[in-house]
Amino acid sequence: MSTHPPGTALPVIDLSLLAGTDQERDHLASALNDACLHTGFFYVSNHGIADELIAAVFRESRALFDLPTEQKEAIHKARSRANRGYEPLRGQTLEPGSPPDLKEGFYIGEELDESDPRVQAGRFNQGPNQWPEGLPAFQETMTKYFETMNDLSARIMEALALAIGLPRNYFDAFCHNPMSTLRLLHYPPQPPSPAPGEKGCGAHTDFGGVTILLLDDHPGLQVWDAANNRWINASPIPGTFVVNLGDMIARWTNDRYRSTLHRVVNTSGAERYSVPFFYSGNPDHEVTCLPACLAEGDQTHYPPTTVEAHLMEMYRRTYA
Ligand SMILES: O=C(O)CCC(=O)C(=O)O
Numbered sequence: 348m349s350t351h352p353p354g355t356a357l358p359v360i361d362l363s364l365l366a367g368t369d370q371e372r373d374h375l376a377s378a379l380n381d382a383c384l385h386t387g388f389f390y391v392s393n394h395g396i397a398d399e400l401i402a403a404v405f406r407e408s409r410a411l412f413d414l415p416t417e418q419k420e421a422i423h424k425a426r427s428r429a430n431r432g433y434e435p436l437r438g439q440t441l442e443p444g445s446p447p448d449l450k451e452g453f454y455i456g457e458e459l460d461e462s463d464p465r466v467q468a469g470r471f472n473q474g475p476n477q478w479p480e481g482l483p484a485f486q487e488t489m490t491k492y493f494e495t496m497n498d499l500s501a502r503i504m505e506a507l508a509l510a511i512g513l514p515r516n517y518f519d520a521f522c523h524n525p526m527s528t529l530r531l532l533h534y535p536p537q538p539p540s541p542a543p544g545e546k547g548c549g550a551h552t553d554f555g556g557v558t559i560l561l562l563d564d565h566p567g568l569q570v571w572d573a574a575n576n577r578w579i580n581a582s583p584i585p586g587t588f589v590v591n592l593g594d595m596i597a598r599w600t601n602d603r604y605r606s607t608l609h610r611v612v613n614t615s616g617a618e619r620y621s622v623p624f625f626y627s628g629n630p631d632h633e634v635t636c637l638p639a640c641l642a643e644g645d646q647t648h649y650p651p652t653t654v655e656a657h658l659m660e661m662y663r664r665t666y667a
């Protein structure tokens with residue numbers, strides 16, 4: 348059961364159907380399967396996340412980026428072994444060969460102190476966060492949102508299991524102790540004469556499992572539509588999230604489902620804020636071609652791996 352609202356060619360998936368009748372769940376599975384076979388990008392509506400929490404996340408995010416530069420530099424990501432903290436404007440180049448991205452960001456993960464066995468063992472991206480000084484509601488708001496997004500991701504994984512034709516609880520073990528990253532982003536307006544190829548965020552695919560993207564009112568996100576050789580505008584739709592599949596799901600489904608190129612060009616003339624949440628599941632979980640995605644006579648495209656090994660490999664390729 349999906350619709351294509353004006354202003355975008357991407358479908359809207361009604362997540363409340365997951366808790367509906369068998370017939371409603373079948374509709375959900377079929378609409379989601381279609382979306383994942385095409386771009387792997389869709390909007391999710393009726394997700395049950397409170398407006399107040401979303402408003403608080405934007406308020407705290409704006410307050411963070413409004414801090415004086417020295418205060419942001421004091422929690423620079425380079426000071427963290429777990430990839431947490433502030434990334435300055437033009438600190439990342441997502442599209443090789445293009446100018447650096449016209450955005451600043453902030454990375455948050457599960458709060459694990461130095462005594463946690465995973466941190467002691469030097470596991471990938473596990474460790475404490477760096478929290479900003481002088482923003483009393485920041486940590487609590489972001490922690491609440493982080494946990495809420497983990498729960499929403501687990502529901503999306505249930506829907507995905509149904510879309511693939513698997514039992515609803517198929518991904519439960521994957522969703523146990525998940526590895527997730529919350530990223531706050533701030534895009535200044537694109538300058539009137541940008542450098543050639545300069546963008547808010549260069550064209551890239553996401554590495555992990557599913558991404559849940561919270562958008563403000565300003566357009567800018569574009570999704571590559573390979574079937575028609577064009578960029579689709581993924582303009583914000585109030586009350587929804589944009590969800591997309593990452594490279595790990597493409598790998599897991601033997602490329603039946605898509606991890607699609609996307610980019611941001613902030614021509615809105617205004618400051619743009621967005622909040623992607625990257626969900627990659629349990630680091631020890633095995634990612635081996637799903638038998639349901641291997642038609643007779645087909646070859647697997649990738650060797651088996653684990654969540655953690657896959658993520659480390661993708662980071663190495665991007666930041667090498
Ligand atoms: O800001 C956006 O709309 C997209 C951000 C994004 O694609 C990412 O952070 O991976």
Ligand SMILES: [Fe+2]
Nearest residue numbers: 551552553609
């Ligand atoms: Fe992305």
